[in-house]
Amino acid sequence: MLVLVVDSSTPAVTAALVEIQPDRLVLRAERCVVDARAHGELLAPQVESVLAEAGARSTDLGAVVAGVGPGPFTGLRVGLVTAVTMGQTLAIPTYGVCSLDALGHAAAATGQRILVASDARRREIYWAVYGDAGKRITEPDVAAPAVVAGQAAGLGITVAVGEGAHRYADILGLPLRAELLYPPAYALAELAAERIRAGDPGESLTPLYLRRPDAVAASIRKPVLP
The missing domain is CATH 3.30.420.40 (ATPase, nucleotide binding domain)
Known part of the structure; x- marks a missing residue:
């Protein structure tokens, strides 16, 4: 197919x-x-x-x-x-x-825990941690790199992949795999x-935004005249 x-x-x-x-x-x-x-x-x-x-x-x-x-x-x-x-x-x-799962799957290695991070802009990253066979250990989240570094410290992570990991490598402090930047x-x-x-039924494609869009419509109209 x-x-x-x-x-x-x-x-x-x-x-x-x-x-x-x-x-x-x-x-x-x-x-x-x-x-x-x-x-x-x-x-x-x-x-x-x-x-x-x-x-x-x-x-x-x-x-x-x-x-x-x-x-x-x-x-x-x-x-x-x-x-x-x-x-x-x-x-x-x-x-x-x-999309983070795709990077975690591609980077999977026996005995390694992998931080997958993509650039979320606003000086933040989308991230999740993966173990053997690319199994996700933590749920996808968005946070500042310093926050992620603190949370990841106790998870036994040995390597990081993704554009976000490279962009903030100095803050995350993890070895990098250069060949995996994008899903x-x-x-x-x-x-x-x-x-x-298996011929499973198709799925609704629900976007995983994790936060509100940058542009948000105003909820209250401002008066034109004082």
């Missing part, structure tokens, strides 16, 4: 086409561009590009997998709206995966593969 994977929870705008076979996954095509201000402009052309590279059409898709965050409001909703629209238009199921498309697909193979 051909599956479209999209993620816009970080500055990396990702689209990929993955073939889910009974015993393995095959990455057929992938596009990833890092640009925190161009999610809306980049994602749709990337989807068209991966389909063209694989010689496929949108009607060949059997499912859509989307990273549901956590991530900043504006960027994250681009990927989710794209996934929901394609799922409804093509009448195919959609499956959500926590890999193949990891997102792997975390949804069991549900897809």
Whole structure:
């Protein structure tokens, strides 16, 4: 089955086409561009590009997998709206995966506890801790790096991954794995593969914001005249 994977929870705008076979996954095509201000402009052309590279059409898709965050409001909703629209238009199921889980899954190593952190702006990070086989140990949260460093001190963490971990490495004080900055498309697909193979019903793609958007509509109208 051909599956479209999209993620816009970080500055990396990702689209990929993955073939889910009974015993393995095959990455057929992938596009990833890092640009925190161009999610809306980049994602749709990337989807068209991966389909063209694989010689496929949108009607060949059997499912859509989307990273549901956590991530900043504006960027994250681009990927989710794209996934929901394609799922409804093509009448195919959609499956959500926590974007931090994808990094934790990709970084998993026996005997290690891993801090996954993405940049949340406002001098904060989205973060969670993962153990063997990429199993999540703490729930996703958002906090200042110094707060995370204090909470992580007693969790036996041995390494950190993600853009947020690199940006605030001096505060977190943990060894880094440089090759894992953003959620890999193949990891997102792997975390949804069991549900897809089993033919589980599609899911509502609920964004994991963890905090209110930067722009909030005023609740009280101010008078024009004094």
